[in-house]
Amino acid sequence: xxxxxxxxxxxxxxxxxxxxxxxxxxxxxxxxxxxxxxxxxxxxxxxxxxxxxxxxxxxxxxxxxxxxxxxxxxxxxxxxxxxxxxxxxxxxxxxxxxxxxxxxxxxxxxxxxxxxxxxxxxxxxxxxxxxxxxxxxxxxxxxxxxxxxxxxxxxx
Amino acid sequence: xxxxxxxxxxxxxxxxxxxxxxxxxxxxxxxxxxxxxxxxxxxxxxxxxxxxxxxxxxxxxxxxxxxxxxxxxxxxxxxxxxxxxxxxxxxxxxxxxxxxxxxxxxxxxxxxxxxxxxxxxxxxxxxxxxxxxxxxxxxxxxxxxxxxxxxxxxxxxxxxxxxxxxxxxxxxxxxxxxxxxxxxxxxxxxxxxxxxxxxxxxxxxxxxxxxxxxxxxxxxxxxxxxxxxxxxxxxxxxxxxxxxxxxxxxxxxxxxxxxxxxxxxxxxxxxxxxxxxxxxxxxxxxxxxxxxxxxxxxxxxxxxxxxxxxxxxxxxxxxxxxxxxxxxxxxxxxxxxxxxxxxxxxxxxxxxxxxxxxxxxxxxxxxxxxxxxxxxxxxxxxxxxxxx
Amino acid sequence: xxxxxxxxxxxxxxxxxxxxxxxxxxxxxxxxxxxxxxxxxxxxxxxxxxxxxxxxxxxxxxxxxxxxxxxxxxxxxxxxxxxxxxxxxxxxxxxxxxxxxxxxxxxxxxxxxxxxxxxxxxxxxxxxxxxxxxxxxxxxxxxxxxxxxxxxxxxxxxxxxxxxxxxxxxxxxx
Numbered sequence: 001x002x003x004x005x006x007x008x009x010x011x012x013x014x015x016x017x018x019x020x021x022x023x024x025x026x027x028x029x030x031x032x033x034x035x036x037x038x039x040x041x042x043x044x045x046x047x048x049x050x051x052x053x054x055x056x057x058x059x060x061x062x063x064x065x066x067x068x069x070x071x072x073x074x075x076x077x078x079x080x081x082x083x084x085x086x087x088x089x090x091x092x093x094x095x096x097x098x099x100x101x102x103x104x105x106x107x108x109x110x111x112x113x114x115x116x117x118x119x120x121x122x123x124x125x126x127x128x129x130x131x132x133x134x135x136x137x138x139x140x141x142x143x144x145x146x147x148x149x150x151x152x153x154x155x156x
Numbered sequence: 157x158x159x160x161x162x163x164x165x166x167x168x169x170x171x172x173x174x175x176x177x178x179x180x181x182x183x184x185x186x187x188x189x190x191x192x193x194x195x196x197x198x199x200x201x202x203x204x205x206x207x208x209x210x211x212x213x214x215x216x217x218x219x220x221x222x223x224x225x226x227x228x229x230x231x232x233x234x235x236x237x238x239x240x241x242x243x244x245x246x247x248x249x250x251x252x253x254x255x256x257x258x259x260x261x262x263x264x265x266x267x268x269x270x271x272x273x274x275x276x277x278x279x280x281x282x283x284x285x286x287x288x289x290x291x292x293x294x295x296x297x298x299x300x301x302x303x304x305x306x307x308x309x310x311x312x313x314x315x316x317x318x319x320x321x322x323x324x325x326x327x328x329x330x331x332x333x334x335x336x337x338x339x340x341x342x343x344x345x346x347x348x349x350x351x352x353x354x355x356x357x358x359x360x361x362x363x364x365x366x367x368x369x370x371x372x373x374x375x376x377x378x379x380x381x382x383x384x385x386x387x388x389x390x391x392x393x394x395x396x397x398x399x400x401x402x403x404x405x406x407x408x409x410x411x412x413x414x415x416x417x418x419x420x421x422x423x424x425x426x427x428x429x430x431x432x433x434x435x436x437x438x439x440x441x442x443x444x445x446x447x448x449x450x451x452x453x454x455x456x457x458x459x460x461x462x463x464x465x466x467x468x469x470x471x472x473x474x475x476x477x478x479x480x481x482x483x484x485x486x487x488x489x490x491x492x493x494x495x496x497x498x499x500x501x502x503x504x505x506x507x508x509x510x511x512x513x514x515x516x517x518x519x520x521x522x523x524x525x526x527x528x529x530x531x532x533x534x535x536x537x538x539x540x541x542x543x544x
Numbered sequence: 545x546x547x548x549x550x551x552x553x554x555x556x557x558x559x560x561x562x563x564x565x566x567x568x569x570x571x572x573x574x575x576x577x578x579x580x581x582x583x584x585x586x587x588x589x590x591x592x593x594x595x596x597x598x599x600x601x602x603x604x605x606x607x608x609x610x611x612x613x614x615x616x617x618x619x620x621x622x623x624x625x626x627x628x629x630x631x632x633x634x635x636x637x638x639x640x641x642x643x644x645x646x647x648x649x650x651x652x653x654x655x656x657x658x659x660x661x662x663x664x665x666x667x668x669x670x671x672x673x674x675x676x677x678x679x680x681x682x683x684x685x686x687x688x689x690x691x692x693x694x695x696x697x698x699x700x701x702x703x704x705x706x707x708x709x710x711x712x713x714x715x716x717x718x
Contacts (some may be wrong), residue, residue, distance in 0.1 A: 015580060020213075020576070025276050026570070031182070062182070145566040168548040168549070178553060186550035280644060284644055290580050295671065304639075305670075358638055358640075404608075406657045407667050
């Protein structure tokens, strides 16, 4: 079933067609900038709130639980290995077209983190919650400071 | 006065910048954490959160307020988004007021944010989608059209000149030179600078318009028993009002903002104000364009129709005049991150009444001030009156 | 209050252009088919036939354009279609020298609100004026609020049931 229902047989005389053409150009933010530069170096950082004892990955500069600042000493490197919390296989593209081959998307809790990260799962076969996975980075020369510097996660 | 007494007890804001490295969430957090710090409160003392932000298209984030919520301290709290376009900043404070006045909550954190720099090729593009999709958008409009059309109607009806109106931009940009968060403060700007700036959509020229801006503002509001514990200088909400005109803007009298008058009359009645020109000591009317400040002063009944420009020309609206208007520097000077700009005006009245406005302080210990915002398709007026 | 202003990190345009900071660019390409609805659907069909029409509310007596099937003041259905003239009066106008994405236009556009003859006073629609000059100075010299104007239609065979079936309004010969 397509995610977007296609409307057929519009009465052309009574519908006005148009498009919304905008481009979002997004900065990563103060914490995001540093976190992405970390990925570029092959490192995954988190920030740990000492008050709430919660570690955010991706790293943030404030704790949403207490609104306290997560300053320099809150930054820690987390492991590139973690546990698969949940996963899905996506067979339909956002425009409703079939996606061949399908993509597999996982929620991963890296060792040392509390928050989970969403990313691609790499490799064939079945996946199961609780599996151990590890990060796969692009070769250093291809990294640009993007979430795509991580290709995804594969079975450990 | 309806409901329980409500005070503003703290305020904070980001510097207003043309484009921020910070994400919208981070901007919200910078303002929210400053506001809490200013009244020595922590997030666990906040009962509910009100978030305000203008169209999602600016930040390019659908359901923007849900996205912003972590930075606004909304985690695990009752949270609501108010949205009346450009009128949002003042409306968010009104929402904070009724959350507490109703007896539902004792403390509310109100946060407004806008990150317009995300929108390319220009934030103007996002405004195209406020025009009627079938009858107006095919004509290829841009946002400036409606302001220019309204400004021309106003100027023509009352025989005002561009020079009369440019004096507003001069006053506000000069006032903003003393605002530590300002993007466009300029102590030396002159009427000639405004009149010689590039024509965008006559009669609107470049310096008649407030700039594209990123920023956030937050205030903390509290019920009386909490407010008296938190601070010895609570600033009370004395009156609020809001009203909406028809969306059919081409059917309206564009020379007068009836909806602002309706909102103001509600707020004056609630505050027990009979003679607003004597009883309001400071005004922060919404000034995204210079003529709008004049338009709104008239709608607020603080000037006769067509006569607001005289307040500016005679210096009555200066910071040391009889009725200071936009002592902050306003949207024209401090900047216009839409919803945040409206809440900045509320924060300015708060700081002025507490005597904490620094170099911008209005002399004579003002006791009552009014902030007003305006928006949607030029159709909403939102008014709040604060007093000590 | 200076203490309560956070020193936010401002970027320059070139920081983005040269990608000195991490950026994500994402176009939003929403395509829509907006239903014209009952009142505007009929209005568009009449435009195709070269006519303007409005809608009367018998409770308040207003003849409204753009037409709607309900009166937002009386909050009741409107009652009947009213043929309008294709002439009117300029309520207000602007001379726009930039495009929607802030590029300069070679020839300025002249958007206007035009009160349509046959509708109630002040009932305007947004459109453009034409044949009024090619520079800001020329246009300001020729156009006045209160000026009488008339629609210039596309040839009948080229009309498609759109507001652009009227090319523009031009000054009416006195």
